[in-house]
Amino acid sequence: MSEQELKALRVRIDNLDEKILQLISDRARCAEEVARVKMASLAEGEQPVFYRPEREAQVLKRVMERNKGPLGNEEMARLFREIMSSCLALENPLKVAYLGPEGTFTQAAAMKHFGHAVISKPMAAIDEVFREVAAGAVNFGVVPVENSTEGAVNHTLDSFLEHDMVICGEVELRIHHHLLVGENTKTDSISRIYSHAQSLAQCRKWLDAHYPNVERVAVSSNAEAAKRVKGEWNSAAIAGDMAAGLYGLTRLAEKIEDRPDNSTRFLMIGNQEVPPTGDDKTSIIVSMSNKPGALHELLVPFHDNGIDLTRIETRPSRSGKWTYVFFIDFVGHHRDPLIKGVLEKISQEAVALKVLGSYPKAVL
Numbered sequence: 001m002s003e004q005e006l007k008a009l010r011v012r013i014d015n016l017d018e019k020i021l022q023l024i025s026d027r028a029r030c031a032e033e034v035a036r037v038k039m040a041s042l043a044e045g046e047q048p049v050f051y052r053p054e055r056e057a058q059v060l061k062r063v064m065e066r067n068k069g070p071l072g073n074e075e076m077a078r079l080f081r082e083i084m085s086s087c088l089a090l091e092n093p094l095k096v097a098y099l100g101p102e103g104t105f106t107q108a109a110a111m112k113h114f115g116h117a118v119i120s121k122p123m124a125a126i127d128e129v130f131r132e133v134a135a136g137a138v139n140f141g142v143v144p145v146e147n148s149t150e151g152a153v154n155h156t157l158d159s160f161l162e163h164d165m166v167i168c169g170e171v172e173l174r175i176h177h178h179l180l181v182g183e184n185t186k187t188d189s190i191s192r193i194y195s196h197a198q199s200l201a202q203c204r205k206w207l208d209a210h211y212p213n214v215e216r217v218a219v220s221s222n223a224e225a226a227k228r229v230k231g232e233w234n235s236a237a238i239a240g241d242m243a244a245g246l247y248g249l250t251r252l253a254e255k256i257e258d259r260p261d262n263s264t265r266f267l268m269i270g271n272q273e274v275p276p277t278g279d280d281k282t283s284i285i286v287s288m289s290n291k292p293g294a295l296h297e298l299l300v301p302f303h304d305n306g307i308d309l310t311r312i313e314t315r316p317s318r319s320g321k322w323t324y325v326f327f328i329d330f331v332g333h334h335r336d337p338l339i340k341g342v343l344e345k346i347s348q349e350a351v352a353l354k355v356l357g358s359y360p361k362a363v364l
């Protein structure tokens with residue numbers, strides 16, 4: 001390519017950027033107007049609701065449907081995700097608590113869902129995320145709920161039994177783990193490997209093959225593991241890209257998770273009910289009396305109405321020995337007439353039924 005051609009293309013890019021700049025600014029002004037309309041139409045004592053997950057899902061889906069390339073749908077939606085995040089911050093910046101410290105996959109999930117224009121607050125434990133939301137110190141919390149290799153995150157399920165929360169969204173993240181070291185550690189001098197227990201479990205086979213005799217130490221998060229090895233000799237951490245970058249660590253081995261499709265699902269928790277979008281999921285907790293066939297009774301109404309169950313998990317109920325609660329996710333919104341009927345049927349048989357929330361299926 002000649003210098004001349006390059007110059008001409010760059011002039012074209014500059015012109016296009018100017019147009020994009022103008023359009024983004026017009027869009028941001030529109031969002032400011034939206035905020036004004038929302039404020040003006042409030043009833044006496046009503047609080048404004050600036051964040052609208054159902055609308056955001058609609059905007060992102062529309063972008064993906066209309067995208068003709070060459071950028072991929074996800075790439076394009078990610079760009080619009082950030083534009084919307086900045087527009088919302090103009091209306092009212094969201095405060096979001098997540099399972100920290102900085103650099104965790106939960107932080108990456110929070111950014112994927114809300115974009116980067118939020119005020120984010122790392123918390124030391126899952127229960128603290130719940131408490132921060134319950135206290136009203138933040139608008140939303142982000143917690144991991146299940147991993148495709150290791151199953152349920154029990155701390156999260158148990159926290160739902162203790163707090164009244166509304167689930168307003170979900171996000172799935174591909175989890176790639178790396179073996180990370182600080183500048184003073186060499187491959188053959190590793191005597192200890194730190195990570196979160198779930199991450200150690202997700203890399204068990206790789207560790208057995210490569211470091212069978214090295215001590216594995218479970219810590220509160222993989223970002224915490226990365227933080228520790230920065231200043232330690234002869235130790236390594238298993239963590240992801242964000243933590244590696246944040247703590248300036250070297251990757252001794254990349255993508256060491258045992259399953260290449262290793263993914264984690266995260267939930268957004270808050271106090272805001274989300275209206276139907278036509279492509280939603282609902283999460284409920286049900287406790288049944290401890291009698292034969294109780295689980296069958298619970299599942300029949302879903303089967304009879306052709307409702308797609310996406311997950312069922314059992315946990316001890318904490319209110320009696322050998323009694324259990326079921327966490328169930330299914331496709332549909334609790335305001336859909338069909339789902340309403342199913343929930344009514346179940347509540348006739350159940351000891352207790354709680355709808356944790358209906359929310360748009362993850363778009364990104």
Ligand SMILES: O=C(O)C(=O)C[C@]1(C(=O)O)C=C[C@@H](O)C=C1
Nearest residue numbers: 034050051052055056084087088
């Ligand atoms: O449509 C709205 O209600 C808006 O506030 C605008 C907008 C957007 O930028 O498109 C911003 C934030 C909301 O969460 C949803 C959408």
